[in-house]
Amino acid sequence: MTPTRAQDLAETAELAARARRVGGAGTSLSEDEVTAFVAESLAGVDLDGRSVCLVVPDGTRSCPLPLLLKAIHAALAGRATRTTVLIALGTHAAMDDAALARHLGHPEGGLDTAYPGVTVMNHEWWDPQTFVSVGTIPSERISELSEGRLDQAVDVRLNRHVVEHDVALVVGPVFPHEVVGFSGGNKYFFPGVAGQEVIDLSHWLGALITSADIIGTRGITPVRALINEAASLIPSERLALCLVVKSGSSVLHAISFGDPESAWAAAAEVSAQTHVRYLDAPVRRVLSIMPEKYEDIWTAAKGFYKLEPVVADGGEVILYAPHVTEIAAMHPEINEIGYHCRDYFVKQWDRFKHVHWGVLAHSTHLRGAGTYDEVGGERLRLTVTLATGIPEDVVRAANLDYLDPREVDVAAFEADPDTLVVPQAGEVLFRLR
Template sequence: MAVIKIPYSKGFVDLEVSNENLLAVLESKAHHFKTEEDQVTIAKRALENPIDSPRLMELAKGKNKIVIITSDHTRPVPSKITLPLLLEEIRSGNPNADVTILIATGFHRLTTYEEMMNKFGEEIVKNEKLVNHDCRDKDSLVDVGILPSGGKLILNKLAMEADLLIAEGFIEPHFFAGFSGGRKSVLPGVASGTTVLANHCAKFIASEYARTGILEGNPIHRDMVYAAEAANLAFIFNVVIDSEKKIINAFAGDRVAAHERGCEFVTALASVKAQPADIAITSNGGYPLDQNIYQAVKGMTAAEATAKEDGVIIIAAACNDGHGGKAFYDTFIENPTAQSIMDKIMQIPMEKTIPDQWESQILARILIKHKVILVTDQCDPKMVTDMHMLHAYTLEEALTMAHEIKGEDATVTVVPDGVSVIVGN
């Protein structure tokens, strides 16, 4: 019997799979990447040796209004480490700079005070100026132009009025933007709802290039790069983390060159070969990414990439924050089948994109070909079944259900952390 640790909430749960059924365990090498250096040393070295850019302390000289875009409560960016280093670097070049930390909520809800304390720490929350980006607050937004896709580019006014715009984040595989990090801090991070909707339209999400680990030819990425350029994003500081959310590498400097270097590093670690199985088991990487069903769709796409057609997907995700999007949830309770959802979405033009449509589209794509069992003991099971999935309280219960569907001899591939891998052929 194989025992595999699966990230769940703020810890791990054990998955037991019989050796006769287990086909493969697909893991990012990042989870076993060993470094003798501590996290601060790794991060500081990146800041001191920026890629295709002067040091941040040089860029900060003579700048009055400096804005740092940081990730929100749904992203495991280790800001307690990275933000103090950024602030130190800025103030060593410009002690009197007016610094605002802009929380890139994208299309998510606003980050609460408690979540800020948990993510940034008391020192930053009580002594720095933090502002939640609100994609629906028209007074805080400004019209910037038109995206390559034809959508309107509307961005946060604070970001656009900054003398120096910086972004911190982390780089991991992303299920339709190719990778997180870099340009994504601007779009969707500090973009208006209108802009996010245009960028996440049905046509783009359906593109064969809008997939994990793909940047070239990806129409969503192309819009994001344009938005970062239009915002004059001058410097990025992106980290790569392991399964314990610890920094194993960092990349700072030019918004394009530093991000590309980071993506190359992640690709080398995260690429795994698909092992098509009757049952594919995964997670959404644990807290904070597994707080809701909306986010959990990301992990499902890793299992989708290694499950046989008509296979069963099992995903462990706490979903303690519920569905994660009312429009997302309503789409499933208002439609009888995944196919009917897909048919409706594919008829929606870019300018009529509805909130959370992209997540509904991807979940529907998965459900058309697979039964999905969501494992959680932290949210209402009815919410799960309302969204056309099966519910289980434990991985053991879910695996029993899957074998009842696919047979006792069904093969099993496990992707312990679905958001950390690029599953390819």
């Protein structure tokens, strides 16, 4: 560990110490404990006569949102002048009324009864009227934050509902993440409810570092530093309830409260102990069984990100998701460029720089490590295979391998000593010791 890295972790520990936290690795909090923690935390904040915007995850994250929302609604009753729940889609598909009802824990059509006075809306990232600019980060500062990897200014645009409320309260889980190190905190603003400019810049910065190098990295990574800088421009008071959730469940290991920087740091400490599994030796093959909350490869690709570090050179990751029928519902550009390693784009930048950098980043994250030159072409470390409902010609055109999902015998894979089978893949990171 370099002195800079050690110092960075020490600073993150100091941040974590500022937050209130209950629970920890191996703990399962009761509903009463969670409700009491939320009530006590919000009681200590000046919310009387103020408007509150709750920024919450969409359905691609494990999160006991009904429990949290019920506790927050009770804690704000008679205090907040208005409360808005904003779904942080990033650039994911919008959630319809039925999905929102399940997600927030009320009968369809029964929002007003379950949560009187609350307005719920998707982050409408496709509508330019959604956004307001809160300032610009100059190129010199971007160069500093990115450690010299990028040097252009960025307009920081954000969903206007965040800016038009007095308080912005993030409520969401923390997991190892392929772009930023650990998700959560200010990431619910950027990219959660952000304009394309910061989304593209931050995701491409993560791609330049590479997913394998940044995922599960503790402390303030360059991407986290960029996100925090953007968040500092938000005029509303920023608070956060950061959660550590047992993957694939509604069980909370821990919950922390404070400003987004400190609450995130406190939760990330627990996530690093909870959401990372270590293997003694690399495996030749992984079968990642993807849950149905991932509706396309754009989101189901997490089954690759979280497993890439433990696969041997020349190995394979199979994403098994028979329910998935398209590569990217909201990003057809990926079908045009396909999946390639970072250097494929960097060394042909004039050819690809016009494509949204967030799309380029997603491409590199799923294709993993590799090299490219004009003579030898692209050389990739791993094979990525889709066993999904996507037609074979579409899969192969995207530069991925194909396996008929009807031919997948999970029991046979489990019996194979060279294969690691991971049920409910996508949230737990696997690493070598």
